[in-house]
Amino acid sequence: MRVRDFICQIWFRLALLTPILLFTYACRCGTPTPITGIPASTKTIQSSILNSTEPLTLVHAWATWCGPCREEFPELIKIHNEYASQGLAIILVSADNPDDFSIVETFLLEQSSPVSSFIATELNQAFIETLSLNWSGALPSSFFFGSNGKLLIEWEGKKSYAQYAETIEILLKEITGDTP
Amino acid sequence: MKKKYTLRLAISAVAALTITSLAAIDIGDPLVDADVKMRNVDGSRVSINDIKGEKGTLVIFTCNHCPFVIDWQARMVELSNTYKEKGFGVIFINSNDSTTKGDSYEDMQKFAKEHGYQFPYVVDETSQVAQNFGAQKTPDVFLFDAAGELAYHGAVDDNGRNPEHVQETYLKDALEALLTGKKVAVQETKAVGCSIKLR
Numbered sequence: 447m448r449v450r451d452f453i454c455q456i457w458f459r460l461a462l463l464t465p466i467l468l469f470t471y472a473c474r475c476g477t478p479t480p481i482t483g484i485p486a487s488t489k490t491i492q493s494s495i496l497n498s499t500e501p502l503t504l505v506h507a508w509a510t511w512c513g514p515c516r517e518e519f520p521e522l523i524k525i526h527n528e529y530a531s532q533g534l535a536i537i538l539v540s541a542d543n544p545d546d547f548s549i550v551e552t553f554l555l556e557q558s559s560p561v562s563s564f565i566a567t568e569l570n571q572a573f574i575e576t577l578s579l580n581w582s583g584a585l586p587s588s589f590f591f592g593s594n595g596k597l598l599i600e601w602e603g604k605k606s607y608a609q610y611a612e613t614i615e616i617l618l619k620e621i622t623g624d625t626p
Numbered sequence: 627m628k629k630k631y632t633l634r635l636a637i638s639a640v641a642a643l644t645i646t647s648l649a650a651i652d653i654g655d656p657l658v659d660a661d662v663k664m665r666n667v668d669g670s671r672v673s674i675n676d677i678k679g680e681k682g683t684l685v686i687f688t689c690n691h692c693p694f695v696i697d698w699q700a701r702m703v704e705l706s707n708t709y710k711e712k713g714f715g716v717i718f719i720n721s722n723d724s725t726t727k728g729d730s731y732e733d734m735q736k737f738a739k740e741h742g743y744q745f746p747y748v749v750d751e752t753s754q755v756a757q758n759f760g761a762q763k764t765p766d767v768f769l770f771d772a773a774g775e776l777a778y779h780g781a782v783d784d785n786g787r788n789p790e791h792v793q794e795t796y797l798k799d800a801l802e803a804l805l806t807g808k809k810v811a812v813q814e815t816k817a818v819g820c821s822i823k824l825r
Contacts, residue, residue: 507818509693511693512820512821513726513727513823514821514823541818543693543787566818569786569787569817569818570784570785570817571781571784571815571816571817573818574816574817574818575816581816582762582763582816582819583763583816583817583818583819584762584763584818584819584820584821584822585763585818585819585820585821586821602762602821603821
């Protein structure tokens with residue numbers, strides 16, 4: 447067991463350098479992934495969407511200094527707690543300064559977030575269009591992707607738990623309901 | 627085929643329930659709300675028509691505290707002051723709900739003074755101007771040509787965080803094109819910004 451713990455510790459340190467590995471850490475090590483802010487390039491964020499193993503992936507763009515984002519965050523946690531076991535993956539993408547990743551980490555811990563958050567290192571047009579060609583760039587914004595990485599639904603602005611839940615239930619029902 | 631069809635139906639149903647869109651002006655469209663008088667930080671009431679320039683008109687939706695505004699602030703003000711002297715009309719509009727922390731009229735007066743605005747900084751008292759422009763975030767740049775048609779919409783440049791790493795000076799290039807009678811090469815760009823807190 448000690449060897450396994452040691453390997454997992456090393457894995458986590460390496461994963462911080464190559465963020466995509468963080469998403470496999472918990473599965474392989476069988477322990478909760480330490481919640482943190484993870485600076486990530488647009489390519490890394492795109493890869494995490496494409497590599498999501500769940501039928502529905504919610505990518506949520508936010509920031510700690512954004513009032514509506516802070517107000518909405520507890521709703522997202524409730525959404526995760528309700529739907530993570532039903533086929534929903536949540537990928538958080540913060541627009542905070544990656545040099546101040548501890549601010550993101552502190553906020554996530556204060557909120558008892560069950561998931562870590564990427565911190566986008568490139569807030570340019572390529573980043574915006576990786577999530578959606580229609581996105582104006584305003585925060586907060588949410589994007590629902592199917593398992594093939596296809597964008598299904600998106601919106602800008604704060605939403606309630608009920609609005610998230612309604613969307614997720616319709617999409618999950620249609621996606622998984624037609625699976626042979 | 628059936629799966630695609632039913633999923634499309636589901637998406638349509640969700641979209642109808644959750645997505646709202648603002649009317650937005652497109653490249654080539656004329657100025658909107660140009661005659662709406664808005665309260666300037668000097669106490670006067672100013673419309674876009676009042677400040678239109680012979681070379682063009684620069685309208686920027688902005689605020690006092692958004693980190694992206696702060697990142698671009700020095701560049702926005704420098705460009706605005708510089709090109710105002712070259713024949714462009716310039717106006718900065720704050721469409722945020724004034725109860726938003728840091729967005730009161732007094733905060734705007736202080737901010738404009740601190741940053742050396744040589745142009746009006748006005749309150750969009752109903753947020754209707756932002757909605758009619760289709761402005762959704764701060765900062766959001768709209769540049770109109772001498773005929774009052776939208777020639778450029780988008781970001782100040784391609785790197786808010788690191789001025790030293792800017793590679794594309796979108797707004798400056800657009801201003802320079804209009805100044806010299808050329809067509810703006812890059813007419814639309816995007817950048818991440820703070821949502822406008824509509825009233």
